[in-house]
Amino acid sequence: MICALVRRGKTVGITANSHKVIRNLIDKVIEEADGLDVDLQCCHKADEEEEEQHLLTFARRSEDLIAAIGEDVNVGGGTAWIWSRPDAFEAVDVLFVDEAAQMALPNVLAVSQAAKTLVLLGDPQQLDQPIQGSHPDGCDAVKDVVEGGHAQTIPPDRGLFLDETWRLHPDICGFTSKLFYAGELRPRQRLADQSIAGSTRLSGAGLRWLPVTHNGNQSNSPEEAEAIADLVKEVTAAGVDWTDRLGNVRPLTLDDILIIAPFIAQVFEIQKRLPGARVGTVDKFQGQEAPIAIYSTATSSPANAPRGMEFLYKRQSHARADRDEGELPLAGWRTCASPSRSLARPSAACMWVTGRATSTSSKHRAGP
Numbered sequence: 001m002i003c004a005l006v007r008r009g010k011t012v013g014i015t016a017n018s019h020k021v022i023r024n025l026i027d028k029v030i031e032e033a034d035g036l037d038v039d040l041q042c043c044h045k046a047d048e049e050e051e052e053q054h055l056l057t058f059a060r061r062s063e064d065l066i067a068a069i070g071e072d073v074n075v076g077g078g079t080a081w082i083w084s085r086p087d088a089f090e091a092v093d094v095l096f097v098d099e100a101a102q103m104a105l106p107n108v109l110a111v112s113q114a115a116k117t118l119v120l121l122g123d124p125q126q127l128d129q130p131i132q133g134s135h136p137d138g139c140d141a142v143k144d145v146v147e148g149g150h151a152q153t154i155p156p157d158r159g160l161f162l163d164e165t166w167r168l169h170p171d172i173c174g175f176t177s178k179l180f181y182a183g184e185l186r187p188r189q190r191l192a193d194q195s196i197a198g199s200t201r202l203s204g205a206g207l208r209w210l211p212v213t214h215n216g217n218q219s220n221s222p223e224e225a226e227a228i229a230d231l232v233k234e235v236t237a238a239g240v241d242w243t244d245r246l247g248n249v250r251p252l253t254l255d256d257i258l259i260i261a262p263f264i265a266q267v268f269e270i271q272k273r274l275p276g277a278r279v280g281t282v283d284k285f286q287g288q289e290a291p292i293a294i295y296s297t298a299t300s301s302p303a304n305a306p307r308g309m310e311f312l313y314k315r316q317s318h319a320r321a322d323r324d325e326g327e328l329p330l331a332g333w334r335t336c337a338s339p340s341r342s343l344a345r346p347s348a349a350c351m352w353v354t355g356r357a358t359s360t361s362s363k364h365r366a367g368p
Contacts, residue, residue: 001119002029003038005094006074013069013092014077015111016099019046022077024288025098029075030055043068045078066091083111090114096121120159152182167245167289169194171206191245194291196252198240201231202292217300220265224296229273231294232257242291254278258290263306266298 002012014029016022026042033040033055045059052058057073059065062082069076069091080103082088083095095115097108100122112118153161163184165173170187177185195205202208210231214223235252242252259279261267270279278290299305 002075002096003033003036003040006033006040007036007038010093011070011073011091012075013083013095013114014075015080015083015095015097017079017102019044019079021099022046022079025096026056026075026077040074041072042075042077043073045076045082063087080107080111083114088114090116093117094119098122152180153184164188165191167191169205175207188245190247193243193247194245195243196235196240196291197243198238200235200238200240202235203240215300216304217298218304218306219263219298220269221296221298221300222269224298225266225269225273228259228270228294228296232259232274232277235292244291252291256291258285258288258293259296260285260293261296261298263298266296269298270296 002014005012014022014025016025023044023046026044029040030042032038040055042056043059043065044056045062045065049058049060057068059068059076059078062078062085065073065076065078065082066085066088076092083091084107090113092115094117095111096119097103097111098121100108100120102122108118108120153163161184163181163186165176165185165187168176168187168191170192173185173187173191177183192205196203201210210227212221212224212227214221217223232254235257236254240252241249242256243249254274254277257278259270259274259277260282261270261279262281264281267279267281271277278285
C-alpha cells in the first residue's frame, strides 16, 4: 500500500510506539520497493543516528525529517512526538500507525493532525498497549474501531480485514484462524512449502508440545530452560536445512529461532543456557518472524500463575503463533492437557494440546 501511494506521488508517514517497530516497517517497504521497482527514499528519526543505507537516511532532529518530506524523502518514520508537533500539521498525505492496537487512542488523535488520511494497522486480538497507569476501557485505538474490541475480525463497514497471512504455515494458520479470526484467515500460496529438514524433534512443520515436569514454579522454570536448551542444541547441531516460502534452502542457525517467555525471570534462565540466542518476551519480538518460535510457560500450574491464566496463555499464545513461519513448539508443565477451570473458556494452547492428546492418548502426550 505504501509503495502504491508513493508511485502515485503521495508522501507517507509511519509511526508506532517504538523505533524498532517503525524501522521494521521501513525495512519491509524498502524490500517491497526493490521488488516492484518503485523509486522512493525513506528517512527515519530514531534515537541513534546511523550511516546512510540503501534507500534510507536518518534525521538528527525532528524538524529535519519534517523539512525533508516532499523534497528528497517520500516516506518518513518517527514516533508520536514528531507527528504531534505543530510544524508537522499535514506534513504527509497519509500517516500509517503500525501496531495500532498498542497505541492509546489519545496518542492516535494527537498524531492524526499530521495527515489528511490515517491508516491504523493493528490486531486487537494480540497484545494490549504497555501501560503503567490505570486507564478506562475504550482507550485502545483499534479496539474502539472493531466493535468495541469484541469482534474477532473488523466489520466491512469499519475497515479492511487482511485475510491472508504471508508467513504462517497452513498447519499453524489453521490453529490461529479458528481460535482468533472466526476461521477467516488463510495462508498464501507456497507457505506449505516451508519446512525443516532432517530427523530432529522439530523436523517438518506445525505445532509441537514439549511436556516438562516441574512443581512450584511461578515466573521461572529451570526445568523448562534446560529442556529448551537441549531442543535448540539438537536442531542447530544437526546441520539441518530450512526451506522458506520462496523455495530457498539454507542451513538453519541459532538466529532462526525465537524463544519467547511471559516473564523476564524465565528469559534470564534461558539466556544463561543459550548465550547469543534470540530470547525475550512477546513485546520484544513484535513485528518479527522466524522459522522456529518456542514458547516457555515457566509456571507450574494455574495456581502458580502470577498474573493469571488469561495472561499466560490466551493473548501470549496468539502473539507467539503469529511470529512463527514453520514450527511452533510449546514447552509447558505436563498436566497442561487439562484446561484450567479458572478461565471462562479453555485457553488457546490447552485447547490445542487437548485435541492432540486425544489423538495420541496411548502416550498421554502431544508433540513430535
